[in-house]
Amino acid sequence: MPLLRRLTSLLGPSQAARELQWIKKHALQARLSVEDLVDRRMRDEPLQYILGTQPFGPLDIRVRAPVLIPRPETEHWTIKLSEAVSPTPAKPFRLLDIGTGTGCIPLLLCHLWPKGSVSACGVDVSDDALTLSRENAKAHGFERGPVDLELRNTFQAVRANILDPAFTTSVDPPYDVVTSNPPYIPFHEYLDLPRSVSRFEDPKALFGGPMDGLDFYPAIVKVLTQDGFMNRNGIVALEIGHQQGEDVHKILKQTGKFKEISIWNDPWGKQRTVFAKM
Structure with a gap:
């Protein structure tokens, strides 16, 4: 199943398109597999843990499980x-x-x-x-x-x-x-x-x-x-x-x-x- 279709089944079309774009960018920068990152997202892992950061004001805060993601x-x-x-x-x-x-x-x-x-x-x-x-x-x-x-x-x-x-x-x-x-x-x-x-x-x-x-x-x-x-x-x-x-x-x-x-x-x-x- 194409990656976008998989994510759409979980997130809906607009959110899936946005997240796939972010995942592809992160995969390219970190030299990771897009497919592996999408697999993680399909297992309900938060996008922030997959990307490794969460914006907080002007700061990019590093995040990883199990530490609470800034809201x-x-x-x-x-x-x-x-x-x-x-x-x-x-x-x-x-x-x-x-x-x-x-x-x-x-x-x-x-x-x-x-x-x-x-x-x-x-x-x-x-x-x-x-x-x-x-x-x-x-x-x-x-x-x-x-x-x-x-x-x-x-x-x-x-x-x-x-x-x-x-x-x-x-x-x-x-x-x-x-x-x-x-x-x-x-x-x-x-x-x-x-x-x-x-x-x-x-x-x-x-x-x-x-x-x-x-x-x-x-x-x-x-x-x-x-x-x-x-x-x-x-x-x-x-x-x-x-x-x-x-x-x-x-x-x-x-x-x-x-x-x-x-x-x-x-x-x-x-x-x-x-x-x-x-």
Whole structure:
């Protein structure tokens, strides 16, 4: 069966034509077999894993299974955050990204904010994610060296688990900004995910708990509100599921530590991010 016809049976005619064009281009550049790449796509492997990258703002982020593929909605709120907060070389920020995955969030902020205005740390429990985020940092020139004399933004990846009582000892607070795209999909929604997601992307980066998917937010907020973890007027941005805005807003508000809490919608009108100031 011709390649386009095979892909059309899976994707429909317009999407199949676009993907085949991208696959052919990648096969030529990487000296791979177009047929082998199409076979992978027909087994429901995400196109991003096949091509090896995913655009995220102006960055091309390297991706590979099983690390979570960056989503457009995450890109949207990351750019919005870059416009809402303004570090400078004179007043630089320390940023912590919890569950960093590919490193896409802190690396895009490193790209968008002025040189020398942010020192970012991404934490994850996955060795695959830590390795990949370090590769992305190096590829985009943000890898933190032993001694940095040049004025630039930097990123380092650290193994740490937000559910571990000793989490704070691994991340060297205080921080000015904390971001996170934690696992937030409840079990009933996880069962309905497309095969391209459930078969290839790490369930630990997706599944947020058996009931409402909110298991990680109380743990994150508990850490953020510890004395000395956040600097004065610290900023928090947490990605959420489309029906979790009010619940996460309540978790933050109940601490009494946040003076400003708002819910940001994504470009499709769904609740996507809770933004708060200490």
